[in-house]
Amino acid sequence: MISNLSIAADALGNPDDLHGSAKSKARSVAASATEILTVKNLSKIFGAKPERAAEMLKQGLGRNDIFAQTGNMVAVDDVSLSVNSGEIFVIMGLSGSGKSTLVRLLNRLIEPTSGQVILEGRDIAPMSTPELRAVRRQKMAMVFQSFALLPNRTVIDNIAYGLEVAGQKKSQRYETARAALTRVGLGSYEKLLPSELSGGMQQRVGLARALAVNPSVLLMDEAFSALDPLIRFEMQNELLRLQKEEQRTIVFISHDIEEAVKIGGRIGIMKDGRLIQVGTPAELIQSPIDGYVRDFFRNVDVSRFLEASGLMTKVNRGLIKCDSAAPADRFLNELIDSGVDCGFVCDEAGRFQGCVTPASVHKNGKRPIRDAILNDVAAVPLTADLHQLSAIALAQEHDVPVVDEQGRLAGVVSCRTILKQVMQRRAAE
Secondary structure, eight states: OHHHHHHHHHTTOOOOTTHHHHHHHHHHHHHHOOEEEEEEEEEEEESSOHHHHHHHHHTTOOHHHHHHHHOOEEEEEEEEEEEETTOEEEEEESTTSSHHHHHHHHTTSSOOSEEEEEETTEESTTOOHHHHHHHHHHTEEEEOTTOOOOTTSOHHHHHHHHHHHTTOOHHHHHHHHHHHHHHTTOTTOTTSOGGGSOHHHHHHHHHHHHHHTOOSEEEEESTTTTSOHHHHHHHHHHHHHHHHHHOOOEEEEESOHHHHHHHOSEEEEEETTEEEEEEOHHHHHHSOSSHHHHHHTTTSOGGGGOBHHHHOBOOOSSEEEOOTTSBGGGGHHHHHHHTOSOEEEEOTTOBEEEEEOHHHHHHHTTSBGGGGOOSSOOOEETTOBHHHHHHHHHHOSSOEEEEOTTSBEEEEEOHHHHHHHHHHHHHHO
C-alpha cells in the first residue's frame, strides 16, 4: 500500500497554499449562514411575447427549440438561490449560460420576466425608479469587466463619484474615497487620470469606487477576466485579502473554474439559463450532479479541496477513554476483542492523546497507558487536504486520526480511502 501511495502521490503535484484562505472562508460562511440576498424563480426571456416562451418552458421544450419557433431567447430560466452575509458566492458557466444576465437581474439593470430578488428582506421588483436608484447607490454596488471609469476625472474623483451623486458633502466623500483607495493599495495615485494607470490599477480603482459606498452586496461581473494573467492573479489575491479583513458579501461572475474555486465559498454552476448545482468546491467535486459539472473540474487539481472532514469515518471500534495514568494492560482484552490493529486513546473530555496497538499495550503491562502510545502516528485537523493526508499515510502504517479545533477525536481517515482518492485523481488526468 505504501508504495502505491508513493507512486500516486506524485501525480498530485504540490498543493496551492492560496486555497487555505478559500477553505477557511467557506467554513466561516457555513458557520454564520445568514441570508442577505434571496432569488426566487427568477426568469428572463428576451423578445416579443415572452409569455408564449414561458408556457413552452413549462411544457418541457428546450431553449433552442423555443428560439427556433418563437425567436424568444430564454436567458435565465427559473433560478432560485440564496447568498449568505459575508460570503463570496461565485456564479459560473460557459459563454451563453446566462450568468451575466443573472447578475444584472439582481439589481434590475435588466428587468426580469418573472420572479423575485429579495435584498435584506425587500423585494426590488416593485420598487419605484428613485427607490431602485438608491439601492444601486447604497446597497448593491457593481464592478464591471470594462472598469467603466470616467476618463476626464482623476482617480479620487472617480472613486468619489457615487458619493457625489448621492449628495454627500465634498470633504466627507473625499475622506471616504481616500480610505477606499488606501484599502486597495493605491493611496498615492489619487491625482492621476485613468489613462495613466495600468489595467490592474484601473480595476483596483473600480473596486475602490464600489467599496466607497459600503454596499450590502457587491456584484462583480467578470471583473478580472480582461486582465493579464499575472495581474488577474494579483487581483484575486487582493480580493481575498480584503475579504479576510472586511467579510463583505460578494456575488462574483466568472467563466474560469480555477478563479471560482480560488475565491468562492460556494459556487453556482449555470447551463442554458438554469442553475443546475450549488455547493462548496469540495461538494461539487465529490458529488457532481452530472457530467457537465464534473467536466468543469477535469483540469483542476481537486485534491486540495478534499479535506479530512469529508473523508473521515467515525471511530466505532478501538476507542479508549481513560486517564493517561491508567494501567495499559487494563485495555488489552478490549483491543483484542475489537479486532483493530490500532486503538485511539482519548481523555474523559474526548481530547485525542495518541494511538496504541495490542503489542504496545502488552509490552507496557502495568505501566501507564501513555507509555504505550506510539510516537510515529500523527493526527491531522479537519481541514487537512488530500496532499497532507497522503504525506502522513506514507510515513505511518496506521490510519490517520482527525481532531477538531479543541483537539477532540472527530474521526479517522483510512489509508485505503486515501489511496482510493489519490488513484481516482490520477485516473482523471
